Amino acid sequence: MTTTLAPALIADELAWTRHDCVKSRQRGWWLPLALSFAGGAVIIAALPWIDPTTEGTTGLISAAGPQYVAGVVLLSSGFVTALLFDDVPRWLLGCQVVAFVVLVVGLGALVEPAPRLAITYTHLGFAQYIGSHGTALPPIDARAGWPGAFSLIAVVESWINSSTGFVIGRWAPLLFDLLAIAPLFVLTGVVTEDRRARWLAIWIFFAANWVEQDYLSPQALAFTMYLTVIGTVLAVFGSRPSVGRKASGAIRSIMASAQRRLSIHSWHPHTPLARALPAATRAVLLASVVAIGAAMTMSHQLTPYVLILDIAALALIGRTRLGTLAWLLVLMAIAWLSFGASSFWSGHLGLLTGSAGNVAGNVSAGVSGRLRGDPGHLLVLWSRIAIVVALMATAALGLLRLWVRHAEQLWVAVLAGVPIVLIGFQSYGGEVVIRTYFFALPFLAILSAAAIFPGRGRVPRTARHAGTRTTQSVRQRIGIGLERCTRATGRLSPSVRVVAIAGIVASASLLGLVAHYGADQSEQVGVGELTALTWFYAHVPPQSDAFTACVNLPWRSEGAASFRYKTLVSESYGRPLKELRRLLSPERGAYFIASKSQEVCGEQQLGLAPGWLASLEASLSKAEHATLIYSADGARIYRLAPHEPTTRPRSQ
Amino acid sequence: MTLTPLDHESWSPPPRRGAPPSSRRARREASEAIRWRQRAVVAAILLDLGAVAATVGHLTGPVRVLLGLGFLLFVPGLAVVGWLRLNWPAAELSLTVALSLSLVLLGSQIMLWAHWWQPVSLQVLFGALSAALLLGQLLRKQAPHSDLELSAPEERP
Numbered sequence: 041m042t043t044t045l046a047p048a049l050i051a052d053e054l055a056w057t058r059h060d061c062v063k064s065r066q067r068g069w070w071l072p073l074a075l076s077f078a079g080g081a082v083i084i085a086a087l088p089w090i091d092p093t094t095e096g097t098t099g100l101i102s103a104a105g106p107q108y109v110a111g112v113v114l115l116s117s118g119f120v121t122a123l124l125f126d127d128v129p130r131w132l133l134g135c136q137v138v139a140f141v142v143l144v145v146g147l148g149a150l151v152e153p154a155p156r157l158a159i160t161y162t163h164l165g166f167a168q169y170i171g172s173h174g175t176a177l178p179p180i181d182a183r184a185g186w187p188g189a190f191s192l193i194a195v196v197e198s199w200i201n202s203s204t205g206f207v208i209g210r211w212a213p214l215l216f217d218l219l220a221i222a223p224l225f226v227l228t229g230v231v232t233e234d235r236r237a238r239w240l241a242i243w244i245f246f247a248a249n250w251v252e253q254d255y256l257s258p259q260a261l262a263f264t265m266y267l268t269v270i271g272t273v274l275a276v277f278g279s280r281p282s283v284g285r286k287a288s289g290a291i292r293s294i295m296a297s298a299q300r301r302l303s304i305h306s307w308h309p310h311t312p313l314a315r316a317l318p319a320a321t322r323a324v325l326l327a328s329v330v331a332i333g334a335a336m337t338m339s340h341q342l343t344p345y346v347l348i349l350d351i352a353a354l355a356l357i358g359r360t361r362l363g364t365l366a367w368l369l370v371l372m373a374i375a376w377l378s379f380g381a382s383s384f385w386s387g388h389l390g391l392l393t394g395s396a397g398n399v400a401g402n403v404s405a406g407v408s409g410r411l412r413g414d415p416g417h418l419l420v421l422w423s424r425i426a427i428v429v430a431l432m433a434t435a436a437l438g439l440l441r442l443w444v445r446h447a448e449q450l451w452v453a454v455l456a457g458v459p460i461v462l463i464g465f466q467s468y469g470g471e472v473v474i475r476t477y478f479f480a481l482p483f484l485a486i487l488s489a490a491a492i493f494p495g496r497g498r499v500p501r502t503a504r505h506a507g508t509r510t511t512q513s514v515r516q517r518i519g520i521g522l523e524r525c526t527r528a529t530g531r532l533s534p535s536v537r538v539v540a541i542a543g544i545v546a547s548a549s550l551l552g553l554v555a556h557y558g559a560d561q562s563e564q565v566g567v568g569e570l571t572a573l574t575w576f577y578a579h580v581p582p583q584s585d586a587f588t589a590c591v592n593l594p595w596r597s598e599g600a601a602s603f604r605y606k607t608l609v610s611e612s613y614g615r616p617l618k619e620l621r622r623l624l625s626p627e628r629g630a631y632f633i634a635s636k637s638q639e640v641c642g643e644q645q646l647g648l649a650p651g652w653l654a655s656l657e658a659s660l661s662k663a664e665h666a667t668l669i670y671s672a673d674g675a676r677i678y679r680l681a682p683h684e685p686t687t688r689p690r691s692q
Numbered sequence: 693m694t695l696t697p698l699d700h701e702s703w704s705p706p707p708r709r710g711a712p713p714s715s716r717r718a719r720r721e722a723s724e725a726i727r728w729r730q731r732a733v734v735a736a737i738l739l740d741l742g743a744v745a746a747t748v749g750h751l752t753g754p755v756r757v758l759l760g761l762g763f764l765l766f767v768p769g770l771a772v773v774g775w776l777r778l779n780w781p782a783a784e785l786s787l788t789v790a791l792s793l794s795l796v797l798l799g800s801q802i803m804l805w806a807h808w809w810q811p812v813s814l815q816v817l818f819g820a821l822s823a824a825l826l827l828g829q830l831l832r833k834q835a836p837h838s839d840l841e842l843s844a845p846e847e848r849p
Contacts, residue, residue: 174809191800198811199747200760223786268790321776328791335794
């Protein structure tokens, strides 16, 4: 029964296509081009008027204004309209995606004069240490054990003659986003030949990527490498399924079962690299992949392990014959942990293994633990959750449509699911859920594109490949239901379809913008703060203790290892004075730095009452003999006099 | 130009049963790829020389920033990947960038381990090696094309 369903679906679809082609009006691709040009022009015209200092609690979009929003809607409409034409020029969809990445995803880099995110300055400080000392970082931080990216930044700073690296920090997010396009295009090209599906998947990836891991960071660098390695492994070393001839009986049985359940039969990626390459070329490609893997291992704590899991999963289901690469990466990771990063974990083994198995704790730290703050910030957080839920629902629909059609690409779901394993092993500072989503995002985007472009599917070759009778029945019922829905939408007029889909995509783009730049009020770095910190590093003697209230102070860009830095509020929630007394050295005293963005951070992200920072500063002045030694442009620096520690700490 | 249903195009290719190879199209695509690669190699050589000269000559300003970043992203990687003649621009570009970043990163790590921090010397070394490899690609005999370059998309398994 089912064996006849798939060809029937294909025949129906082809008939519908011909019918629609005949009925549809002839149109040129000038429409998507014109819409995109108009959108781009409107956005570019709006950019000079966007003032990030005027934004509200919903972030950068509140300062962007209606003109910018209209431009985003036009740009999105142009992309959607181009998707509806089957013979748009090759360059058009690519240019539209690049324009979206530059003008919408890269908005922060375009309108903010200083590098975004305080953590960028910490990374610049690590690079500055390496560049000025010529040695690896001392174990001041977990990241010091993986200094690859910081040494790379130090080299680049020397090459471009940048003493602070601020120019790299400002443009890095836009650069990393642009660099991700080519590997994503390769990855989607391995999965489907349909270029509309490929570009749609890339668009979805960027629209749904609110995680903001594209700033100047080891993870951004490692993610670009990760995408390249996965794409190359699938494109060059993808293979016919193997049931593990060398494997033992149980493993062989598991592999065969996984391959059968995922409908994996003979498969080759439909790419120019699929044809047998010369042995020397393959050897060089393999060496390149290993070199990239080695660089990744030295740069980031998490990404190499996701890559190992992905390649192992692909080998298990017969989608690559490079299973040994996973073992090689494991060896490199262990070697680096043993020799390169031993100074970190030898004293902090609990950080590596403490949260293993605590799935509920790791999830709550990443989701419910973060749902706090003022109403504007909560709106941003809920928009992020809405994006995740919508993307997963669309990906599930895409998977269903592929399954109904016996499509070959069901294995993409395995790559989308593999990062979930991370949740069982590490809390990663409460970020593991976010990182899991980030690593699953490219594959969720591909499956979501399949919900709209599922393709013709495939006729199962044998009864075994068609599945059991129950499976056939379920597949048939779902297939008929989905086809009815598709035909219902197919009966709409083309203009209604264009408007409806453009509305959905434009809403998704705007929602993505809110989710991405929603916390910008505390994430942007003001010129006043940078000036205050320049003064701090010029006047405060090294080896001093430096305290700040909230986590978003852009310090450590100099003297990364020369000062004792401590954030008060994030760790002793609501009891900063108690924390300060615990940390304050009675002999040396300390310096306390406060700024407007920290006040915003406390209100928005930690849910503190308005005026909390002023209250803290008043308490400091009263109780700790603080002296204001710098005050300008909303930033203040206090000198805390040395004192004898009290035995009974007072709370605020 | 026709407006088609959204799921008209194939997610997987239609079955090919004895489709004849389109060698003319393949030859044209291969020639086009070779031309583009040669242009990219020439651009990379110029970028290589310009970036090294800017660093050694202590040039300042945005030109040096652009040359330095261009060198970092493209030159060492293309010096290796260009030899492979993959005929898939997206794959060549992504591998070029990832390999460039990786090679420079590995070089910087070796300098740290060796306690010999000389970033300018590293650039000169990479620049010289890359220039030699890129020049080799430029002087490489391009014809006759390999089987890979002449393979039509229809022929691919």
